[in-house]
Amino acid sequence: MITSARAAAIVFTIAALGAGPATAAADLALLKDLTAVVVLLGLPCDRVVGAARQADGSHIAVCRNGKRYRIFINAEGRVVALKQ
Numbered sequence: 760m761i762t763s764a765r766a767a768a769i770v771f772t773i774a775a776l777g778a779g780p781a782t783a784a785a786d787l788a789l790l791k792d793l794t795a796v797v798v799l800l801g802l803p804c805d806r807v808v809g810a811a812r813q814a815d816g817s818h819i820a821v822c823r824n825g826k827r828y829r830i831f832i833n834a835e836g837r838v839v840a841l842k843q
Contacts, residue, residue, distance in 0.1 A: 796840060797828055802826075804824060807823075808822065818831075
């Protein structure tokens with residue numbers, strides 16, 4: 760289970776990275792954070808290798824194993840990953 764402090768840190772990072780111009784370091788940090796979210800939620804993904812920010816503020820994460828997840832914050836403030 761993701762602690763609220765860790766989830767808040769991940770959400771802040773994801774939001775901050777989506778707000779400005781992307782750099783290679785920022786992209787790498789985003790992929791690492793998305794990997795942490797998916798793994799901590801217990802979903803099968805060894806590493807996120809690609810991500811796309813959606814208009815609603817969510818991200819589509821693509822795992823090395825081909826699985827795709829939509830990652831977002833739900834109405835209760837929890838980090839959620841839905842299989843796509």
